[in-house]
Amino acid sequence: MTEKYAVVVIGGGAAGLSAALVLGRARHSTLVVDAGEPRNAPAAHMQGYLSRDGMPPAEFLAVGREEIARYGVELVRDRVVDVEKGEDFAVVLAGGRTVRARRLVVATGLQDELPAVPGVAERFGRDVLHCPFCHGWEVRDQPFGVLGTSPASVHQALIVSQWSKDVRFFLHTVAEEELSDQDLRRLAAAGVDVVPGEVAELVVEDDRLTGVRLADGTVHARSVLFVGPRPVPQTGLLERLGAELHETPFGAYPVVDGNGQTTVPGVWAAGNAIGFAEQVVHAASGGYRAASAIVGDLLMADLDASVRV
Numbered sequence: 408m409t410e411k412y413a414v415v416v417i418g419g420g421a422a423g424l425s426a427a428l429v430l431g432r433a434r435h436s437t438l439v440v441d442a443g444e445p446r447n448a449p450a451a452h453m454q455g456y457l458s459r460d461g462m463p464p465a466e467f468l469a470v471g472r473e474e475i476a477r478y479g480v481e482l483v484r485d486r487v488v489d490v491e492k493g494e495d496f497a498v499v500l501a502g503g504r505t506v507r508a509r510r511l512v513v514a515t516g517l518q519d520e521l522p523a524v525p526g527v528a529e530r531f532g533r534d535v536l537h538c539p540f541c542h543g544w545e546v547r548d549q550p551f552g553v554l555g556t557s558p559a560s561v562h563q564a565l566i567v568s569q570w571s572k573d574v575r576f577f578l579h580t581v582a583e584e585e586l587s588d589q590d591l592r593r594l595a596a597a598g599v600d601v602v603p604g605e606v607a608e609l610v611v612e613d614d615r616l617t618g619v620r621l622a623d624g625t626v627h628a629r630s631v632l633f634v635g636p637r638p639v640p641q642t643g644l645l646e647r648l649g650a651e652l653h654e655t656p657f658g659a660y661p662v663v664d665g666n667g668q669t670t671v672p673g674v675w676a677a678g679n680a681i682g683f684a685e686q687v688v689h690a691a692s693g694g695y696r697a698a699s700a701i702v703g704d705l706l707m708a709d710l711d712a713s714v715r716v
């Protein structure tokens with residue numbers, strides 16, 4: 408017999424676990440299916456989450472899993488490979504199990520597609536960074552590089568100057584003509600050096616970034632490199648359900664209301680599944696909002712059904 412839950416939460420990162428905690432505490436049978444690849448896994452510490460600043464991401468999730476278990480929420484390490492909407496939702500797991508749910512929370516996060524420069528992937532989350540709010544304090548005042556991969560990299564080069572006055576902006580794949588007069592004025596005012604030329608590879612010594620080598624062979628001594636990964640939202644299941652998406656410069660995300668309800672009745676989304684800039688604290692908050700909306704939605708559906716009988 409297929410097991411039926413009130414809610415299946417797809418993804419067990421900050422967003423999914425937070426939703427599950429609220430649902431469990433509201434006495435709803437809830438299953439979290441988690442493939443176990445949270446976005447911030449490469450980082451040793453999670454910063455900027457009030458009261459948890461500096462906590463290892465894995466520890467944060469372990470505490471969350473412990474908390475949801477107290478309220479009878481089940482969690483399985485598996486991947487949802489398909490969902491189908493009928494009277495309720497059929498959720499198909501890679502491990503071969505199919506479960507049913509009255510409501511869904513999609514909290515599948517996003518994946519970072521890194522620029523294909525040798526050394527970048529190996530050092531991501533250590534001294535190759537994407538987010539100054541996540542890591543800026545820890546590397547403050549060091550010699551920064553910023554890898555140009557799109558005109559949006561200008562913004563990154565400017566923002567990181569809040570954390571170091573020694574910033575070199577390697578244009579790499581950005582043509583000089585793509586920089587506007589305003590970009591150039593702001594970069595100069597921020598004291599950011601603009602370095603034309605393609606980056607060939609990172610220089611690493613004793614397991615630390617020490618430089619950035621250009622294609623012409625010159626090496627710029629740098630101990631931190633900021634890059635702009637291409638965010639790849641994990642929206643396949645939402646698309647399968649027919650959810651409306653909207654394009655942004657950072658990928659296509661589901662159209663949601665203030666509580667994360669998508670355009671598909673019964674389906675909510677939270678965390679990086681709804682936007683590239685959702686930090687851990689936002690993801691946890693989004694999961695909470697989705698779950699509390701679901702509690703109301705299920706209750707009203709049951710009350711209305713009982714009145715109709």
Ligand SMILES: Cc1cc2nc3c(=O)[nH]c(=O)nc-3n(C[C@H](O)[C@H](O)[C@H](O)COP(=O)(O)OP(=O)(O)OC[C@H]3O[C@@H](n4cnc5c(N)ncnc54)[C@H](O)[C@@H]3O)c2cc1C
Nearest residue numbers: 418420421422442443444446447454487516678679686687
């Ligand atoms: C290197 C790095 C460092 C960061 N540091 C910080 C920081 O210091 N502070 C901060 O606030 N933010 C930080 N972030 C951002 C942070 O990672 C995100 O804000 C956060 O992970 C979003 O939580 P989420 O629950 O939406 O997604 P995730 O944490 O990515 O969780 C999504 C989960 O869903 C699972 N999943 C995906 N698809 C499926 C499927 N089909 N079936 C089942 N499970 C699935 C994934 O395996 C994953 O476990 C950092 C990001 C990176 C890349």
